[in-house]
Amino acid sequence: MLKKLTAMGSALALSLSVAANVQAAVSASEAGKLGTSSLTPFGAQVKGNGKAVSTGLGIPDWTGGIQRKDIPKEYTSPGQHHPDPYKSDKIALTITAQNVGQYADKVPDGVKAMLKTYPDTFKLNVYPSHRSTSAPQWVYDNTKSNASKAKLGETGVDNAFGGIPFPILSGSNEDKALQAIWNHILRWRGLYVVRRASEVAVQRSGAYSLITSQQEVYFRYYDPKYNFDSLDNIIFYYLSFTKAPARLAGGAVLVHEMLDQKKMPRQAWGYNAGQRRVRRAPNLAYDTPIAASDGLRTADDTDMYNGAPDKYNWSLVHDKPVEMFIPYNNYKLDSPDVSYETLLQKGHVNPDYQRWELHRVWVVEANLKDGERHIYTKRRFYIDEDSWQIAAIDQYDRRGELWRVSLAFIKNYYEVPTQWTALDAFHDLRAQRYHVQFLDNEEASILDYSQPVPGDRYFHPAALRRRGR
16 A cells, blocks of 8 residues: 555656646736836846946846837848947957956856967957847737746747747746747747858868858748647748859758657758759757868757757756856947958957947756767856847867857847847867858848748748759
8 A cells, every 4th residue: 555655656746747847837917027117028137237338347227129210320221231339339348368357257168268268369348238139019929928828848838939938937947947948949030031141160270161052041930820839830941052162052951940859850951953852851950060060060059059958957057147248239240341351260250340248148057968969968058138049158078078169149130120140150169160150241231031921832842942953
């Protein structure tokens, strides 16, 4: 009898544990705090830290982010390079290898390692902080609705659509960490975007070769004509055609990104222009190396983090957001006045064109589960509290040593508006090489959000073959 009761108790404990894991929605009264004087529509603290922003150590109140009235008058057409709305700001302070100790608690460990690795060339130019994050009202409305309905599933998210799924983190420490990661994966980045951009692997010598492509992304999760039930587990469609160099031109990649990738893995196809064939790419996940990055970026490094989180144990390092210097409002870095030759230095992107600001971030840590394999045994993510964009990552190798550092150079695409990145950079500190995505300084235009949204058939593998011809 005792054994039977013990077994029943164990089963009950297990069922309660599972129930707690999938239960994540907050009460309607809690959700009602979003968009008030206490919480922004995305769940960040409205109040700043009360310090003067001119010192570089202040965080202002959030007052709505960049609004239509704040867009520089020089911006006149979709796809135009963005005039800098903060171009009159001066550098408030500069952090170097020599003085980083003064700011050690506000600099990500990976960034401190970069300062140590490149003491003569890398620095952080810190500017007055601007909380520029903004989004359309309907995205805010969906986010508030999600707050009281969305739940963590076993390997995905349930009952969320068209907004941040978990603007108010709740539940266990692990639940909150997973919610923060899903907020990044499902953050607002617009509905449909077309761009031409380059990526590059910069060698230790400083040598590099550009790979240029035409890219299209349709964020189906944000299309108002759908809802969670009709989404068919699809977050977005991604289509890319390589334009240069000539030896790669004509090749293409099509991705159907799934919400629950254990239920249905990411669907990916590649088009080979020479063979005129479309083939499935079954292993585009986890630590599969991305060829165009020369091995410097894994499949799940893309967009700072993507895909199923099942290989790791997740935790919040702090129970609330903490102040950190992160790349922010990087319009200068994206300027057509800056050439790739000027931007792409040995070891890292030219710091004279980077903009760093003090913001609050959620710090999330992922530790590889026993029995799982991945080249990163630990990852630490620094997630902007205003936008849920991952701004920086520390990545550790199988010996537990800091190995790679990823940086997302955030800015607001104010014509939408949406917070995304000017470019992403992935650094290998040991090899002293790095990879950069989304270079578009020398392109005639940047991301164009004005094109009509194509239907699902446009992103079918058969269409990939036809377009490849």
